[in-house]
Amino acid sequence: MAVEGRLAWIVVGGAGLLAGLALPPLGCPPLAWLALAVLWAACAQGPSRPLLLGSGLWGGLAVLLSHHWLLGLHPLDWIGVPLPLSLPLCGLLLLFCAALGGLLVAGWAWLAAWLGPHRGSTVLLLSGVWGLAEVLLAQGPLFWLGLGAAPLPHDRPLAGLAVLGGGGLLAAVQVLLGWGLWRVVVPPTRRLRRLAGWLLLVLVLHGAGAALLAGEPSAAEASERVLVLQPAIPTREKQSAAARRRLELLLQGAMEEAVRRQAAVVVLPEGALGLEPRLARPAPVELLSGGFRWHEGPGGPEQRSALLRFAPGEQQASGGVDKHRLVPLGEWVPLGGWWRWSGLSAVGGVEPGAPSRLLPRPDGSVAAAICYEISDGHALAAASRQGAIWLLASANLDPYPLMLQRQFEALVQLRAIETGRWLVSAANTGPSLLVNPQGRVTSSLAPGRAGMALFEPRLRAGLTPYGRFGEALLIGLVGVSALLRWRTGRPGGRAESASEAEGQLHQGEAQKPDQGEE
Template sequence: MAGNRPLWRWIGAAAAGVLAGLALPPWGCPPLLWLALVPLWALGPAPALLWGGAAVLISHRWLLWLHPLDWVGVPLPLSLPLCLVLWLLLGVVAAVLVGAWRLLVQRLGPERLSTAVLAAAVWGLAEVLLAKGPLFWIGVGSAVLPGDRALAGLAQLCGAGGLAALQLLLAWWLWRWLTAWVSQRPTAWRSAGAWLLVVLVLHGCGWCLLPVAGAAGDPVALLVLQPAIPTREKFSWTQQQALLRRLASAQAQAERLGVDALVLPEGALALGETLPRESQVEVLSGGFRLSGSALRSSVLRFAPGALQPVQAIDKHRLVPLGEWIPGAAWLSWSGLSAVGGVTFGEPSRVLQRPDGPIGVAICYEIADGAALAAAARDGAGWLLASANLDPYPAQLQGQFAALAQLRAIETGRWLVSAANTGPSLLVDPAGAVRERLPLQGAGTLAVALEARSALTGYSRTGEWPLLLLAALGMTRRIQSRVRQS
């Protein structure tokens, strides 16, 4: 196959894929992504395979930090090969998906505007659907953050899927301009001016959509604990005692400050473990519970004065291989989690509380913007992201923070993140990080926010704008075929 195509096509596809992976968070550079997407439109389906694989291998290289896995029972000689296989397998899946998308574009005719509209909408919808499954973490719709909050403001109308479609359309237009410029067409520079004007207008509209600062709901005061307990050492006696001391100290601090709730990260409490002391402050803690005989990873709610949880919301979107593997009932291996196999909870992300419902994303669920938009639609006044990202590097923590910013913009809600080693932060509805704790260190963060009830356009309509865009592209393509015939 390679012999039938100039070598530069393959080199260009690989280089563009690498650029696309670098353009995603934690950098978040949309112009770099637009340039990286141009070869995806210009080259054929086969180079697109290389583009997709390279983009995901670069953006998901943090998977290699799973090594060593001896602490969960994987023999050390097998640890690095297993991590490499997982990383490469994800790249292969991405390559197949991008290649299939580019094959559709090729058959419809990539130079047609109707094809671009339809293909961009299909990509955006695919990111939304994949975010509800086990394999998707971050896509091109997230590339706007943290570097371009103005463009990210459009997510209030169309969500991350809409942002993905928009960036693909901008890249398609850029490709068509470059083609006209190389061909020395007289209209090339006029097209470039129109492209630049549209980019400026989009930024202006996005910035205007971002809500202004100021009270817009009931005030809420929280204390966030970042215990910074290394996951690989979490179950040692020394680290367990350190965790209990930090929990008890945070409870006492929460009482002194008079906050509404103390927030602890994912997995802070082991199965059956109680709070170290009674407190007159509500506690929202990551932990584990049994539902019948099924183990659930949850956010547990402790009422003031209670040592045992009175409510819980279970994790619905589980990490493949880490918490869940297909056919686990017939296999002796329960995955890479030290707590064993975890089962799925209910899809709703709303935790009902006496002080008002909230939307909850447990670790991996921060990637599913549609679920949190549904939680806002169902009455959630603010969002809580509970995570344990240890032992992953700062790259993954930066991606998590960018996704948290995007979820806040999509829903128009304040978002609080509580993570074991970070990022523990407060994001306002405009996607600005107001406060945060340093990564990797233990500490507490007192934050103030407002519970909101107003709905953004995306919370109201979901993916309907993308579906209408796809219908428009399909209609124009059918009309074009009818005229040609």
């Protein structure tokens, strides 16, 4: 691609917007491939200041479009932020995320230009690096939605590759297919042959993913009856007496319904029981509910957001798993330990729990993701290795718009595919649903309205390749491709770059008379 000046900025900026649009809730991988093809074309021009600025623009606009639901936090007066500062603070948070995305993409593009994007080993290396970067970002303090989620919800066959290497491998595949699309357009000859090869690769990848999704055991599986309550109580009203009374009545009705329908466990979403998680009466069946509890830390008592477990006959929780990834500003303040600060959260300062997502239960452990911990497939795969037989996603997601619910649903589908587990999602305003190991939503509640539903996740103990080995396949890809790239000639070394060699080849071909090959 040889565009310059203002047109180049328009093309690169438009490609960044395409990348953001390709992510859930739309979930359209071909748009991502086209956007990545433009990015690869920019890298082919070599490392330069325009490349850094252009690729940074690409990454920043992609994040701006895919994460603009952050503006739905406004107004923040319910967590103590003065109203005049609310919208600017939300805007600054969105701009910070966009700037971070721009910096990361710019760094990757510089590496791609320095190594030379024409070599096969470079392409495999950079694809793997992108995938591993998404895995690491998903374990950070910010909600991460990257190219690994692009195939969902509409391209489940391609998403089936997550059985082998998780969301990181899916991200690497998107980058690889974007490179292939660029290579179809760039050379002046052999375009039809390259196009046929690229289309064949797309078909093979989809066929492999579909085959992996079809690998469900034929033997009958036991199941567990889980009643999910979706309260749909606005977060801004949760601490009011009327809201607490309404939740108490909803919970009482859910418990009675659970007994009537012989459910083994009732599930409530994140933060449902508030600051004083004591039941008004003993639970007739097991209850798993979001709430808060105190933990004795090294510096004294620490308040933690948790998914609490109430055994039948109990009014107070006897177990649970604490939230590990806290919401910035709302639950966690950077360097907050350096001064007296209770946080901006209505519940005060909250401390993170242990990284493990395993919630032990007498009837079988589950892997629990609280809020946007659902973006971290690595942690849920680890919990599956530790014995979790189904997955539970507990979230609030209010006052965020419906767009975030759709993104959350796509991540829920991805986590079920990666681990080969049934997944139950319980959220305050949605999505509350049941997903099978093929990533298909089998039951759900309408978003934004109070309701309850009986889900029956099947209990599975087997492990997928990703559940067993994690990112080993992706790490191996990066290691092998890095070795091959080093052996075929380091940047600036004596080996001639592939781009120069190929350019000379095409120049020679152009001087020959047309043989009518294509």
